[in-house]
Amino acid sequence: MEDRNLDIGYVFEKTFAVIAERFVELVVLSLVLVGIPNLILSWISAQMVDQAISSGNGFAVFSPGYLIMSFLIGLLPLLLQAAVIHTTVEAMTKRVSDFGSSLSVALGSFLPLIVLSIILSVSYFIGLMLLVVPGLILMTLWVVAVPCLVIERAGIIGSLGRSFELTEGQRWRIFALMVLAFIAMMIAGAIVGALSFGAATGAQSYGAVAGFSMWSGLLNAILAMAGGVVGAVGVSVLYVHLRDLKEGTSIDTIGEVFR
Numbered sequence: 001m002e003d004r005n006l007d008i009g010y011v012f013e014k015t016f017a018v019i020a021e022r023f024v025e026l027v028v029l030s031l032v033l034v035g036i037p038n039l040i041l042s043w044i045s046a047q048m049v050d051q052a053i054s055s056g057n058g059f060a061v062f063s064p065g066y067l068i069m070s071f072l073i074g075l076l077p078l079l080l081q082a083a084v085i086h087t088t089v090e091a092m093t094k095r096v097s098d099f100g101s102s103l104s105v106a107l108g109s110f111l112p113l114i115v116l117s118i119i120l121s122v123s124y125f126i127g128l129m130l131l132v133v134p135g136l137i138l139m140t141l142w143v144v145a146v147p148c149l150v151i152e153r154a155g156i157i158g159s160l161g162r163s164f165e166l167t168e169g170q171r172w173r174i175f176a177l178m179v180l181a182f183i184a185m186m187i188a189g190a191i192v193g194a195l196s197f198g199a200a201t202g203a204q205s206y207g208a209v210a211g212f213s214m215w216s217g218l219l220n221a222i223l224a225m226a227g228g229v230v231g232a233v234g235v236s237v238l239y240v241h242l243r244d245l246k247e248g249t250s251i252d253t254i255g256e257v258f259r
Contacts (some may be wrong), residue, residue, distance in 0.1 A: 002235045006019055006173040008180070011241060014069060015234040020093045024231075025087055030225035033080040037073045038224060042217020044069075076226050078113050082106035084232035086258060093255035105168045105182050105258065116149055118157050139178065140171050147239035151257055166242040174238070181234065188223060 019026060044066065055213040090097035120142060127135030141164050148159040148166075167174055244250040 006170040006177070006241065006245065008173060008177050011177060011234065011237050012180075014092075014237045014241075015230065017054060019229065019234050021099060022087055022091045025085065025097065025102075026102060026229045027225075029083050029087065029102060030080055030229050031206065033076045033083065034228055035225045038202045038221040041073050042221070043069060046217070058207070058218050075102065075114065075250070077224065078117055079103070079106045079110060080228045081146060081232045082109045082150045083111055085147050085228055085236045088233050089151065089240070089251070089255050089258065090249045092237075094248065095110055095255065101258075107151075112156050113146065116159060119160075120145065136175070140175050141167055142237060143167060143174055143178070144242060145240040147236055151239070151254060153257070165219035166239070166246055168246075170242065170245065177238070181231075185227065188226070196207065 048066070083102040086102045086105040087097050120138075123138050123142075124135050127133075127138045127201065129135075142160055144166055145159045145163040148154045148162040149156070152159070152162060156160045160257075239252060240251055243254060244251075
């Protein structure tokens with residue numbers, strides 16, 4: 001098979017084409033799995049802060065229940081990632097998908113996905129602490145580990161090995177793609193930060209602590225929703241593209257796993 005290089009432009013173009021095609025479905029998934037839970041958490045946090053200030057404590061006392069809820073809500077982006085991977089593959093195969101089918105696939109991968117995410121997070125953290133470069137290398141090697149787990153059901157360790165295999169020969173281009181995505185994420189984060197700062201200034205003027213917390217929570221929820229969807233679609237498109245480059249596997253063949 002003739003060697004071909006990763007087409008960064010194709011990955012970006014196809015990512016936003018899938019988002020445009022399944023916009024409503026992706027918004028619903030991200031709203032239910034990330035947006036609404038985070039808004040609820042922000043509202044509870046704002047109420048606790050206001051209550052603490054009103055009572056003269058000067059700080060909020062977060063209960064064990066709140067901390068447990070925060071932890072559980074923190075796991076929901078993993079469900080969103082798996083659900084969006086399913087939606088992306090179905091979109092690329094021109095098949096109909098819905099919230100129920102995507103959520104079902106996500107739930108089926110949820111427990112191993114938690115373990116895989118812990119392994120990835122700890123490995124990246126340690127790698128970044130070791131002069132940064134090892135962490136960046138691991139991110140490049142394991143960039144499609146999650147789609148390997150969800151789509152191929154390769155298992156936790158198998159997904160890491162499978163990602164290592166698929167990225168071989170394309171890692172510099174993948175790294176460039178990751179840098180571009182990181183720059184876009186930083187720009188979006190800076191915009192949200194500026195909006196949050198404006199809200200903070202207004203809140204200080206009027207003493208509206210809860211109002212600021214809710215506004216900040218809304219902006220962060222929107223950013224989390226957008227980042228979760230764009231990131232998951234992009235990684236899914238990259239995975240499909242790498243399968244084609246490495247093995248000549250068509251998207252129709254890949255999509256058969258969900259039949």
